[in-house]
Every structure is written in structure tokens, then in C-alpha cells.
Amino acid sequence: MGETILVLAHTNADGALPKPALEALAAAKTLAAGLGGCPITIGLFGKTVSAAVAALGGVGVTRILTVASPHLAEARYATDAAAAEAIAKAAAPTVLIAPATSRLSRIAAGLAQRLGGRADTHATGLEAADGIPKVTRWYYRQRMVADIRRQQRPWVITVDPGSFPPAETAAGTTPVEEIAVTFSDGHLRTRVEGFQSPPGSQQTIRPDAALLFVAGAGWTKKQRDGQSHIAEAEKIILDFLRKSGASLGSSKSLADQTGEGHAVLTFMSHLNQVGQTGSTPRHPKGLATCCHGEEPHVVGWRFINERRAINTDPNCGWAHGKADVLYVADAFEVMRKVNELL
Numbered sequence: 265m266g267e268t269i270l271v272l273a274h275t276n277a278d279g280a281l282p283k284p285a286l287e288a289l290a291a292a293k294t295l296a297a298g299l300g301g302c303p304i305t306i307g308l309f310g311k312t313v314s315a316a317v318a319a320l321g322g323v324g325v326t327r328i329l330t331v332a333s334p335h336l337a338e339a340r341y342a343t344d345a346a347a348a349e350a351i352a353k354a355a356a357p358t359v360l361i362a363p364a365t366s367r368l369s370r371i372a373a374g375l376a377q378r379l380g381g382r383a384d385t386h387a388t389g390l391e392a393a394d395g396i397p398k399v400t401r402w403y404y405r406q407r408m409v410a411d412i413r414r415q416q417r418p419w420v421i422t423v424d425p426g427s428f429p430p431a432e433t434a435a436g437t438t439p440v441e442e443i444a445v446t447f448s449d450g451h452l453r454t455r456v457e458g459f460q461s462p463p464g465s466q467q468t469i470r471p472d473a474a475l476l477f478v479a480g481a482g483w484t485k486k487q488r489d490g491q492s493h494i495a496e497a498e499k500i501i502l503d504f505l506r507k508s509g510a511s512l513g514s515s516k517s518l519a520d521q522t523g524e525g526h527a528v529l530t531f532m533s534h535l536n537q538v539g540q541t542g543s544t545p546r547h548p549k550g551l552a553t554c555c556h557g558e559e560p561h562v563v564g565w566r567f568i569n570e571r572r573a574i575n576t577d578p579n580c581g582w583a584h585g586k587a588d589v590l591y592v593a594d595a596f597e598v599m600r601k602v603n604e605l606l
């Protein structure tokens with residue numbers, strides 16, 4: 265089957281392209297090359313798209329299709345799906361590749377339904393195998409990996425952020441076609457009233473950070489002097505996060521303590537939890553501190569390339585083949601020294 269690819273993305277509120285969109289473009293280029301150079305169209309929607317169009321004019325695609333409207337400033341199912349549908353119908357792709365941002369993840373299934381196609385989400389790999397597109401994704405909290413091929417077209421695929429290095433942007437003269445979409449009152453019935461997010465000082469989850477710093481329940485336990493030192497633990501951890509720019513992860517035990525209202529690390533929430541019932545973040549490096557390294561926790565480290573841990577217990581889980589390096593040491597002492605050096 266001769267495939268044609270559409271890379272679909274939205275712009276941010278400021279008109280710029282989110283980084284995962286360039287990663288989806290890189291995925292599309294890998295697939296297109298594997299399929300012998302099939303054509304790629306880029307489709308963009310948002311409040312404004314001109315900056316993104318300017319950045320993509322020379323990336324080597326055939327066409328750029330756009331829908332720009334003030335009604336697309338905010339994420340809303342009805343308007344996003346209508347814009348995406350109009351672009352997809354104009355491009356008529358067999359494979360539609362989109363970044364798995366919350367905005368595109370929300371509409372992927374509905375879009376496939378409107379196009380009479382199928383959707384697969386959370387792809388971490390995309391390539392041509394024997395001349396046929398193949399999607400790789402993980403199941404069961406990253407324990408099982410599947411290769412998926414499909415007969416049905418169009419095939420809507422969302423690519424998980426961090427799975428591909430972003431494509432380079434380049435200015436150029438790719439033809440741009442603006443598509444007009446009329447939004448009715450029905451499209452606009454859902455009102456977006458704004459965002460609620462924690463203050464900047466509490467933004468501890470940083471998906472783009474080079475390092476994941478995981479804190480475990482040990483930070484709140486009685487130490488050698490028979491006392492717990494929670495205030496100092498807070499200070500050491502926050503100090504390190506500020507100086508290193510690392511992202512903060514937690515074990516379940518520590519996140520649960522915080523949720524139960526104990527006087528522990530006030531900046532920690534269940535959103536930080538890494539593991540089987542938590543998240544599976546992607547970072548080049550990870551450092552676990554005062555965390556035992558049990559399997560339900562470590563399964564969330566699937567996509568951390570280099571793993572280190574600090575634990576006073578030489579027989580902790582990390583020592584059993586789960587970390588590349590285990591420092592058998594007191595994390596209070598080590599991190600105090602690290603902060604000093606930073």
C-alpha cells in the first residue's frame with residue numbers, strides 16, 4: 265500500500281510549536297524513509313500558526329495545512345476535533361501521526377471515528393517493517409511491549425513525548441494552505457475558564473530535566489540519632505532541586521504519608537509518585553535516595569537510562585541488579601555535600 269502521512273499538531277497559546285510536535289515529525293520522517301520516501305503533510309491548528317509555519321517551511325514536507333482561529337486558543341474537544349477533522353479530510357492521509365499532548369490525546373479516538381479509521385495511542389516507536397508501518401507501545405505498566413500493524417486506514421497514531429529526538433526546524437517555502445472552519449455555537453458550548461496550577465516554587469515535575477531525583481520514605485524515618493529530621497530533609501531536597509533543575513519523583517510510601525496529612529515533605533504529592541501505580545517518566549539519569557528500590561517502584565524506572573541510588577542498606581532492592589551504581593551511604597550526608605559542591 266502506498267502510504268501518505270499527515271503530521272498533525274496544535275500550536276501553544278503563544279503560537280509556538282510544542283516540542284513533542286517536532287518529535288512526532290521526527291517519527292514521521294523515520295517512517296517515511298523506511299517506506300521509501302512517502303510524502304508527508306504537516307497540519308497545524310491554533311489561535312495563531314504563523315510562527316510555527318515559518319519554522320517548518322524548510323523541513324522537507326510536501327504541504328502545510330493550517331486552521332487558525334481565536335476559538336482554538338484554548339483546548340476544547342469540539343473545536344479541536346473540528347479543526348483536526350478539516351485538516352485530515354483535506355490531506356487525506358493513510359497514516360496520521362500526532363504528539364501525545366493532552367490536547368491531541370483527547371481528540372485522537374474521536375478523530376479516527378470521524379475519518380472511519382482506527383487509533384493507537386502512546387506509541388514509543390514507529391518504523392517500517394517489510395515495507396509496512398509498525399507501531400511499538402508498552403502495556404501493563406511498561407511490563408510488556410507490543411508491535412502493532414493494522415490493515416485499516418487512516419491510522420491515527422499518537423507518539424509519546426520523549427520517544428524521538430525532535431526534528432530540526434528550518435525556514436523555507438513549502439506551500440501553505442489555509443483551511444477555513446466555521447465554529448457554531450454548539451462547538452463553543454464548553455467554556456474554558458482558565459488553568460489552575462501550583463505556584464512556580466512547587467512545580468517539581470519537570471519532564472525535560474536531565475535528572476530524575478527520587479525521594480523515598482527514608483527521608484522521614486528515624487535516623488542514627490534516633491530522631492527524624494523532616495525539616496532538614498525538606499531543605500536538602502528543595503535546595504538540590506533548585507540547584508540542579510532535576511525533576512522530583514517519589515516512592516509510594518512517601519507520597520502516601522504526605523497525602524495522609526503527616527507533617528512530611530509539603531511539596532510532595534501523588535503526581536510525583538513513580539512506579540506501578542504511579543508514573544513512568546523519561547529522563548537520561550535517575551538518582552534514588554532513601555528509597556528501598558522495590559519492584560513496584562522500580563518498574564516505573566523503565567525509561568531511565570542510567571540509575572543510581574543512595575541507601576544505608578547494602579542489601580536494598582537497588583543492590584539486586586536494579587541500579588547501575590549504589591552508594592551505600594547516608595543520603596543526608598551525601599546530598600548535603602552535593603549541594604555544597606553545586
Ligand SMILES: Cc1cc2nc3c(=O)[nH]c(=O)nc-3n(C[C@H](O)[C@H](O)[C@H](O)COP(=O)(O)OP(=O)(O)OC[C@H]3O[C@@H](n4cnc5c(N)ncnc54)[C@H](O)[C@@H]3O)c2cc1C
Pocket residue numbers: 479480481482483485487514515516517518537538539540541542543553554555556557558559560561564574575576577580593594595596
Ligand atoms: C499493588 C502495589 C502497587 C505499588 N505501586 C507502587 C508505586 O507505584 N510506586 C512505589 O514507589 N511503590 C509502589 N508500591 C509500594 C512498594 O512496594 C514499596 O512499598 C514502596 O516503594 C517503598 O517505598 P520506600 O522505598 O520509600 O520506603 P521503605 O521501604 O520504607 O524504604 C526506605 C528506605 O530508606 C532507606 N534509608 C533510610 N534512611 C536513610 C538514609 N539516611 N540514607 C539513605 N537511605 C536511607 C532505608 O534503608 C530503606 O531502604 C506498590 C505496592 C503494591 C502492593
